[in-house]
Amino acid sequence: MSTTVAEPAGTRRVAQLAPGWAGVVAAAVALGVGELAAGLLGAGASLVVAVGDLVIDFAPPAVEDAGISIFGTNDKPALVVGIVVLALLFGYLLGRAAARRFAVAAAGLAAFGAVGAGAALRSPTMDDAAGVVVAAIAAAAGIGALALLLRLGARPVADGPIDDPTDHKEGASRRGFLLASGAAVGVAALAAAGGRYLLDRSRRVLATGRADVVLPVPGEPVAAPGPAASFEVEGLTPIVVPNDEFYRIDTALVVPRVDPQDWQLEITGMVDRPFTINFRELTNMPMEEHYVTLTCVSNRVGGDLVGNARWLGVPLADLLDRAGVDPAASQIVGRSVDGFTVGFPTEVGLDGRIAMVAVGMNGEPLPFEHGFPARLVVEGLYGYVSATKWLSEIELTTLEDFDAYWVPRGWAKEAPIKTQSRIDVPGGRRVAAGRQPVAGVAWAPGRGIAAVEVRVDGGDWNAAEVSDPLGDAAWVQWLWEWDAAAGDHVLEVRATDGDGVTQTAETAAPRPDGATGHHTVRVKVEEV
Ligand SMILES: Nc1nc2c(c(=O)[nH]1)N[C@H]1C(S)=C(S)[C@@H](COP(=O)(O)O)O[C@H]1N2
Ligand SMILES: [Mo]
Numbered sequence: 001m002s003t004t005v006a007e008p009a010g011t012r013r014v015a016q017l018a019p020g021w022a023g024v025v026a027a028a029v030a031l032g033v034g035e036l037a038a039g040l041l042g043a044g045a046s047l048v049v050a051v052g053d054l055v056i057d058f059a060p061p062a063v064e065d066a067g068i069s070i071f072g073t074n075d076k077p078a079l080v081v082g083i084v085v086l087a088l089l090f091g092y093l094l095g096r097a098a099a100r101r102f103a104v105a106a107a108g109l110a111a112f113g114a115v116g117a118g119a120a121l122r123s124p125t126m127d128d129a130a131g132v133v134v135a136a137i138a139a140a141a142g143i144g145a146l147a148l149l150l151r152l153g154a155r156p157v158a159d160g161p162i163d164d165p166t167d168h169k170e171g172a173s174r175r176g177f178l179l180a181s182g183a184a185v186g187v188a189a190l191a192a193a194g195g196r197y198l199l200d201r202s203r204r205v206l207a208t209g210r211a212d213v214v215l216p217v218p219g220e221p222v223a224a225p226g227p228a229a230s231f232e233v234e235g236l237t238p239i240v241v242p243n244d245e246f247y248r249i250d251t252a253l254v255v256p257r258v259d260p261q262d263w264q265l266e267i268t269g270m271v272d273r274p275f276t277i278n279f280r281e282l283t284n285m286p287m288e289e290h291y292v293t294l295t296c297v298s299n300r301v302g303g304d305l306v307g308n309a310r311w312l313g314v315p316l317a318d319l320l321d322r323a324g325v326d327p328a329a330s331q332i333v334g335r336s337v338d339g340f341t342v343g344f345p346t347e348v349g350l351d352g353r354i355a356m357v358a359v360g361m362n363g364e365p366l367p368f369e370h371g372f373p374a375r376l377v378v379e380g381l382y383g384y385v386s387a388t389k390w391l392s393e394i395e396l397t398t399l400e401d402f403d404a405y406w407v408p409r410g411w412a413k414e415a416p417i418k419t420q421s422r423i424d425v426p427g428g429r430r431v432a433a434g435r436q437p438v439a440g441v442a443w444a445p446g447r448g449i450a451a452v453e454v455r456v457d458g459g460d461w462n463a464a465e466v467s468d469p470l471g472d473a474a475w476v477q478w479l480w481e482w483d484a485a486a487g488d489h490v491l492e493v494r495a496t497d498g499d500g501v502t503q504t505a506e507t508a509a510p511r512p513d514g515a516t517g518h519h520t521v522r523v524k525v526e527e528v
Contacts, residue, residue, distance in 0.1 A: 018177060022149035023095020023105065024088050025181045025188070030109065030142030031087060032188030032195070034116065037137045039198025043130035045254055046199060047116040047138060048087075050123035050131060052079050052253040057122070057339075061409040076253050087112070091142075098146055106143045113139025124338035125254055145184050152177045206257040210372055213260060213279075213365040218289035218312055228468040231479045233439045235425040239467065239477055240291070241307040243362055248369050249296045249305060249383060251405070256338050256390045260373045265319075265357065269333070269395035272324030279373050283359060285314045290354045290379075291474035293443045297382040297406075297415055298510045302422055302519040306443065308475045311377045312360030316349050319357065319394065325350075329396035333404060334376045334388030342388045343404035344381055345414065346396065353446055354379040354473050357391060379473040380446030382415040382514060412513035419444035419503045421452055421478070421495035423521050432528045436484045438491055440519075442466075443475035448498035452478035455492050464493075472498060484525040492520045 034047045056064070056079070090112065098105030113135045120131020152173060230239040238245075260279040268274045289312045296305035316332075325346065332349045334342045349355045355378045359366060366372040371389025378386035384406045395402075399413070407413050421442035442449045448469055453461035464480040478493075496502040507517035 018174075019099035019150065020092040020095045021181065022146055022177075023091040023093065023098060025091075025149060025184045026095065026109065026142045026146035027088050027091025027112075028188040029145040029184050029191075030091075030112065030138045031084065032191035033141035034134055034138030035195025035199075036191035037134040037195070038126075038130070039195035039202075041130040041134060042127070042198075042202060043120070043134050044127050044199075044202070045123060045125040046195065047120060047126075047131070047134055048080055048083050049253050050119035050126045051083050051116060052076070053123045053125070053338075054119040055079060055083070056251050056253065064409070079253065095146065098150055102147065102150065105146055109139050109142040109146065112142065124336075125252075125256055149177060149181055149184065152180045203257050206259055207368075209259050209261065210365055210368065213359075213373070215312060215360045215363070215365060216283045216287045218287040220288070222289050222291060222310060222470075225470060226468065229470055230467050231437075231439060231465075231477050233425055233437045233479060235427045236439045236477060236479075237424050237441050239308065239470065239475075240362060241309060243309070243364060243367050243370065246307045246309060246361075246367075246370060247296065247305045249298070250389060251340055252338050252390075255368045256336075257368055258337055258373055258390055263373050263392075265374060265391060266393045267319055267323040267396075268393060269397050270326035270329035271320075271396050272326070273322070275323060277319075279359075282314060282357065282374065285318060287312055287359075288315055288354075288356065289313075289360075290356075291470035292354055292377050292379050293417075293445045293473060293475040294377070294383055294387055295417055295420075295443065295445075297384050297411060297514050299420075299515065300510060301420070301507070301515050301517045302521075303515075306420075306422075306441075306475070308441075308443075308470070310360075310362050311356065311358040312363075313356035313358035313374075313377065316355040316357060316376070316378075316394075320350065320396075323396075325396055329398065331397050331399045331402060333393075333395040333397055333402055334386070334391055335393040335395060336388050337390045337392045340388065340390075341402075341404040342376065342383075342385050343397075343399075343402060343407070343413075344378065344385050345399065348381065349378065357394075380417050382417055384411060385413075385415045410511060415513050417443070417445050418514045418516055419447070419449075419495055419497045419501065420515075420519075421493045421503060422519050423454075423491055423493050426491075426521070426523055429522065430524045430526055431484060433484050433486045433525050434528075436482045436525075437479060438464075438482045439477065439479040440493060441475045441477055442493075442495035444495065444497035445473045445475075447501075448472035449476045449495050450498050450500065451496040452476075453494055453496075454478075454480045454482075456482065456489055458490070458492070461494070484523075486525050486527045489523050489525060490520050491523060492518050494518050 094105040094108040116135035117132045120126045293308040299305035358377045375389040423440040425439040452464040464478040467477040494503045
C-alpha cells in the first residue's frame, strides 16, 4: 500500500524538498538570532562580519585580488552576501541530512556555531566572550528551529505508511510546516533587523565621542592654499581632497569605531622606556601640520587610489625619543586595533621626513574610515607599509623579525612611492575641436614635482604649467592648453621629480611595489 498514489503529484515533491528547506530556514533563524544576540549583548559586531574578517585574513592573495577586481570597492558587501548565501546552502545540506539522522544535522549546526565562535575570538571588532555566547545561542536557535520544523511535517513521505489514505493529516501537517517555516523566516528577519539596529546604535554612540573631540592647535599652522596652488578646471581633482571624497583602502569589513576615552597607544619593543599614552595626553603634545599625499600601492597608472590632505599630528620622532629607541631596532611596526600591521625601516621614520601620528585630517578629527582616533602618516611611503589606521601600538623590532600584513601576501617589504602623474581632464571620450584644457595631478612625495609634460599622439613633449606646491610631500596640479584638431588622439603625461628624475615609461603592474608607466587617454575630437 502506498500513500503517494492517492496524493496530487506535487505533494511528494514538497515532502522531498521540505527537509532541505527546513535546513535553510533553520540556518536563517541561526543567523537572525545571532544578529539579535550580538546586538543585545553589545558584542560590537555580528557573527557574519566576524566570519568575513576571518575570510579576509585567510584568503590567498589571488582570491583577495580577484575579489577586489571583480567587486571593486563593493568587495565587502559582496563578501557578506556570499557568507550568508553559503550559510543557507549549508543549511540546506544539513536539512537533507537531518531527514535521515537528526544528530548529524545538529552536529553540523553546532560546528557552524563553533566556526562562528572561532571567528568571534579572532575578530578585531567583536568582543570575545560575547561573541562565543552569541555563537552558542545562534547554533542552539538553529537546532531548535530545525527540530521544530521537521516535527511539523518535513519528514519525507516514505518515512512511514499513513494508515488511512483519505486522512487529511498529511495535508494538515504540510500546511503546519509551511506556516511554521514562514513564521520562522519572519522571526529570523525581525531578529536580524533588531540586531542590526542595536549594533548600529552602539556605533552611533561612538560617533558622538568623535564629534566631541576638540582638535589641538599646531605650533605652525600651514597656510591655506593660495590662488596659485590650484587651477580652476572643471573635472580636475581638488588640490586638497575633502575627507568624504578621499579614497579608502583597508581590510576592515566593518570600520572600527574606537572610543577616544578608551583608546591608548603603546610604544613597545626595542626601546629603553616603553610607555602607553591616551588620547588626551597625545593631543596635549606639540602638534604639527602638513599636506601629505597618500597613495595605495595597488593604484594602477591613472587610478584614483591617491589623495592629498592636511594632516595634524604628533611627530613620530617625539614619541620615539621619549621611548628611547635601541640602535639595533631596524624596523618600526604600526599595529592597529583591528590587527592590521605596517612596517618600515626605523631610519625612514627618523630621517627628518614628515612622519606623524595623525589625529586631524583637513581640520577635522580623523573620519572613522580614515583611522579615528589616530593613524600613522609617513611622507613618501605607500599606505600598506606606513599608514596604519586605528593605530594602537608602535613596536620597535628588526626588519628580519617581523613581516607586516601585506608582505607575506606578495608585496614588497619596503615600498617608497613612485613618481606618477594622471590626466583628469578631458575626462570623457569626446571633446570639441579648438582650445581644450588638459589637466591632472602629479606626485612624488618627499621629492616634489619639478616638471610635468604632455604630448599628443607620441609627438613632442610640451611643458605643462604646474601649480605652486603645498610642500614636497604633496601632489601638484598641472595644466596644458591643447589646440585640439578633429580626429582620434592619444594624450600622454609624464612627471619629473624634484631630484630631476623623469617618470619611467616602462609599464609595471602594482604588485609587488607599485605600478609604473605613463598615463594615456584616448579622446575623440569633434568638429562643432
Ligand atoms: N588598520 C588598517 N590600516 C590601514 C590599512 C588597513 O587595511 N588597515 N590599509 C593601508 C593601506 S593599504 C592604505 S593604501 C592606506 C589607505 O588610507 P586611507 O583609507 O585613509 O586612504 O591605509 C593603510 N592603513
Ligand atoms: Mo594600499
